[in-house]
Amino acid sequence: MTRSSRRLVSFVAAATVATTLAACGGGDSGGGGGGGGGSEENEASDVGITEDTIKLGAHYPLTGVAAPGYSEIPTGVQAYFDFVNANGGVNGRQIEFTYRDDAYNPTNTSQIVNQLVLEDEVFAIMGGLGTPTHNAVTDFLNSEGVPDLFVASGSRLWDDPEEKPYTFGWQPDYEIEGKIIGQYVAENFPDAKVGLFLQGDDFGEDGAAGARQFLEDQIVEEQTYVPGNTDVRPQISALQAAGADLVLGFNVPSYTALSQLTALQLGYDPQWFYSNVGSDPALVGALLARFSEGQVSDASLLDGVLTTEYIPGVDTPDNPWTQLWQRAWEESGQEGELTNFRAYGMSQAYTMVQALQSAGQNPTRDDLVAAVEQAGSEWEGPGFAPFRYSEDKHAGYSGMLVSRITGTTAEDLTPVLVTDNGDAEIEELDREATTPPESGVPDEEPIN
Amino acid sequence: MREFINLTLGGVITGAVYAAFALALVLIWRSTRIVNFAQGAMGALTTFIALSLIESGQSYWVGLVVALLAGLVLGAVIERLVIRPVEGGPELNAVIVTLGLFIAIQALISVLFGVNQRAFVAPFSTIGFTVGDSNLALSPNTLFTLGAVLLVMAGLVALFRFTRVGLAMRASAFGQEVARLLGVRVGRMLTLGWALAAVVGSLAGMLIAAEVTFVAPTFMDSLIVFGFVAAVLGGLDSPIGAVVGGLLLGLALSYVRGYFSDTLTGMAALVILVVVLLVRPGGLFSTTQTRRA
Numbered sequence: 001m002t003r004s005s006r007r008l009v010s011f012v013a014a015a016t017v018a019t020t021l022a023a024c025g026g027g028d029s030g031g032g033g034g035g036g037g038g039s040e041e042n043e044a045s046d047v048g049i050t051e052d053t054i055k056l057g058a059h060y061p062l063t064g065v066a067a068p069g070y071s072e073i074p075t076g077v078q079a080y081f082d083f084v085n086a087n088g089g090v091n092g093r094q095i096e097f098t099y100r101d102d103a104y105n106p107t108n109t110s111q112i113v114n115q116l117v118l119e120d121e122v123f124a125i126m127g128g129l130g131t132p133t134h135n136a137v138t139d140f141l142n143s144e145g146v147p148d149l150f151v152a153s154g155s156r157l158w159d160d161p162e163e164k165p166y167t168f169g170w171q172p173d174y175e176i177e178g179k180i181i182g183q184y185v186a187e188n189f190p191d192a193k194v195g196l197f198l199q200g201d202d203f204g205e206d207g208a209a210g211a212r213q214f215l216e217d218q219i220v221e222e223q224t225y226v227p228g229n230t231d232v233r234p235q236i237s238a239l240q241a242a243g244a245d246l247v248l249g250f251n252v253p254s255y256t257a258l259s260q261l262t263a264l265q266l267g268y269d270p271q272w273f274y275s276n277v278g279s280d281p282a283l284v285g286a287l288l289a290r291f292s293e294g295q296v297s298d299a300s301l302l303d304g305v306l307t308t309e310y311i312p313g314v315d316t317p318d319n320p321w322t323q324l325w326q327r328a329w330e331e332s333g334q335e336g337e338l339t340n341f342r343a344y345g346m347s348q349a350y351t352m353v354q355a356l357q358s359a360g361q362n363p364t365r366d367d368l369v370a371a372v373e374q375a376g377s378e379w380e381g382p383g384f385a386p387f388r389y390s391e392d393k394h395a396g397y398s399g400m401l402v403s404r405i406t407g408t409t410a411e412d413l414t415p416v417l418v419t420d421n422g423d424a425e426i427e428e429l430d431r432e433a434t435t436p437p438e439s440g441v442p443d444e445e446p447i448n
Numbered sequence: 449m450r451e452f453i454n455l456t457l458g459g460v461i462t463g464a465v466y467a468a469f470a471l472a473l474v475l476i477w478r479s480t481r482i483v484n485f486a487q488g489a490m491g492a493l494t495t496f497i498a499l500s501l502i503e504s505g506q507s508y509w510v511g512l513v514v515a516l517l518a519g520l521v522l523g524a525v526i527e528r529l530v531i532r533p534v535e536g537g538p539e540l541n542a543v544i545v546t547l548g549l550f551i552a553i554q555a556l557i558s559v560l561f562g563v564n565q566r567a568f569v570a571p572f573s574t575i576g577f578t579v580g581d582s583n584l585a586l587s588p589n590t591l592f593t594l595g596a597v598l599l600v601m602a603g604l605v606a607l608f609r610f611t612r613v614g615l616a617m618r619a620s621a622f623g624q625e626v627a628r629l630l631g632v633r634v635g636r637m638l639t640l641g642w643a644l645a646a647v648v649g650s651l652a653g654m655l656i657a658a659e660v661t662f663v664a665p666t667f668m669d670s671l672i673v674f675g676f677v678a679a680v681l682g683g684l685d686s687p688i689g690a691v692v693g694g695l696l697l698g699l700a701l702s703y704v705r706g707y708f709s710d711t712l713t714g715m716a717a718l719v720i721l722v723v724v725l726l727v728r729p730g731g732l733f734s735t736t737q738t739r740r741a
Contacts, residue, residue, distance in 0.1 A: 063558065063563045064563060064666070067563050067564065068563075068564045068565050068664075200709075200710060200711050223710075224709060224710055224711065225710050226710045226711055226713065228669075228670050229670065229705075229710055229713060230660040230661065230662065230667075230670070231458070231462055231659070231660070233454070233455075233458040233461075233585055233702075234455055234458060234702055234705040234706035234710070235705070235706075235710065237451050237454040237455060237458065237585065237706060238451060238706055240450075240451075240454075240582075241450060241451035241454075254565055254662055257661075257662065258661060258662070261574070261661055264575060265574050265575055265576050265583065265585070265587060266454065266576055266582075266583050266585060267575075267576060267578065267582055267583030268583075287565065287567055287662060288567070289567070290503075290567040290569050291567060291569060
């Protein structure tokens with residue numbers, strides 16, 4: 001179905017953009033004679049690809065309200081690509097990673113993605129960050145036939161192979177996260193009165209929808225906040241008044257800090273359960289650190305908070321993946337420490353390298369998309385659970401585990417739980433924990 | 449009942465914060481007849497200067513004094529260098545210049561202090577007073593905020609009503625020619641007006657920072673709208689009006705957010721503004737009507 005329409009779309013795109021005419025020819029030969037492994041010569045098989053380079057692009061908030069934390073992600077991506085390049089690159093090609101600042105403003109995102117595609121002529125966009133921001137460019141990328149891989153947001157918008165054949169999600173979406181959290185709470189806190197603290201957009205809505213599948217009878221109050229309104233006293237007061245003794249937060253890190261401080265001010269002490277996005281202990285801890293010197297006596301305000309994880313982070317320094325990220329980070333020689341945001345960027349970069357390898361030696365843009373659809377669910381990477389990629393599904397990781405934050409580390413409370421959207425069952429993952437290859441660089445077979 | 453009490457107290461506190469901002473707007477309006485859109489950015493800049501001092505180990509009070517002095521200098525310098533050339537021309541020119549200043553100062557803060565959010569620790573405890581087995585949304589720090597706002601309001605009323613300087617400032621703002629003929633040094637008065645307004649703005653920045661907890665270069669932005677609404681509610685001309693307007697707005701929005709939804713906050717503020725302007729175009733406490741001719 002989508003295969004032929006995708007060819008058509010890319011043909012139309014190629015015909016309208018004069019510069020891609022040559023690449024079209026290259027694409028045909030790449031598609032026809034792929035699979036030869038290292039025996040063939042490298043060719044400039046599509047836009048953004050030459051005999052010895054591949055150009056990738058991305059947009060991130062490097063300034064503005066969303067910059068704290070998120071601006072570190074591209075430094076992690078860059079560090080891992082540097083590591084791969086130092087080890088020979090992908091099929092002998094060096095990865096050139098160009099990223100630009102959109103300040104988390106969708107208007108800027110449209111403009112800089114235009115620049116990346118039309119001026120910088122990237123082969124693919126990867127890891128574009130943010131729901132409102134990235135949503136502004138998916139139509140453009142799909143009409144131009146540019147692979148739009150591994151969007152850095154848990155929205156369900158990226159899983160739409162019919163309308164957006166070139167767009168793929170990466171992290172577990174907020175709905176399956178809500179389901180896994182909801183089931184855990186229903187099983188382990190069956191008598192809890194549950195309150196919801198939600199960001200007032202699809203992040204909060206999807207998460208709540210997932211949790212409600214299991215907690216409909218237990219939820220006593222639902223409160224939303226608008227990002228930018230920093231006074232959350234009314235919301236926390238309402239949760240307190242409703243008698244909620246377990247609060248699920250689908251919020252960003254600064255609101256984790258705000259909700260903790262506000263609850264402290266009001267003498268409200270429920271069990272907190274923050275979704276993955278809002279629980280980064282390093283960032284929240286840095287925000288709360290100055291308070292812990294004074295009025296908050298215990299240094300770790302987040303102690304005992306429940307959360308979810310789907311990739312290893314810096315709180316598990318013995319994990320072989322974390323050790324690989326540490327090695328790549330040190331070799332890259334960039335300023336600062338390895339953080340969870342950088343580990344996230346490296347995990348995405350690792351998946352990207354797997355995709356490029358699977359796409360074959362002289363891939364076209366469509367080969368890259370086909371590679372993710374056909375081989376993606378088999379890739380073993382840092383993620384605890386496998387990807388859900390197929391021709392009909394462009395959603396990312398299928399699961400996560402529940403953990404409890406203790407000090408600066410986290411203690412796993414469940415095995416890895418996998419599920420899918422809608423009313424799909426939640427099951428324990430039947431797979432050994434993955435480890436990175438000795439070299440630190442994946443080695444995927446080409447699909448054709 | 450407890451929720452109502454906490455929403456009321458919370459509303460009074462946010463109201464005091466809006467009022468702090470509105471007072472600075474009123475002061476500059478009263479002394480120069482300009483609405484200063486750069487007020488928020490100016491307050492943010494001095495707050496960041498204070499925050500850097502506090503983070504390097506100085507006490508809050510050192511930071512506060514430095515912020516107020518920095519505000520005094522900043523206000524005077526901006527008036528002399530940036531506003532003076534457009535004073536006396538069409539009023540819109542000066543307003544547009546303050547909009548440009550707003551953007552420029554905000555960028556300057558990012559350049560100097562970075563764009564990351566930083567924690568701002570309040571000078572007093574923010575943990576609510578305990579009544580029975582629960583805490584009220586009223587803490588030593590909120591009492592400090594309220595007290596500071598009321599003090600500034602009283603000071604401004606006294607300044608304009610009982611001092612020669614205040615009278616001269618009002619005269620310069622109203623009729624420069626006449627004031628000059630009567631021996632008022634109009635230029636100095638305008639500079640003084642800006643400098644004082646910037647001091648109040650700096651104080652507002654410090655109070656607001658302690659209430660919002662985390663500050664980034666844009667932390668005053670969301671308050672500009674509400675502070676402006678509060679000032680207009682009070683008639684833009686009256687310090688008491690600004691404080692009452694701020695408290696009314698804070699209470700109304702707190703109830704809207706507690707009993708309805710956070711998403712309605714902006715709309716509620718707009719509805720209040722429109723209704724007040726329809727019923728009393730000059731604001732609740734305005735005396736400008738009689739002065740306009």
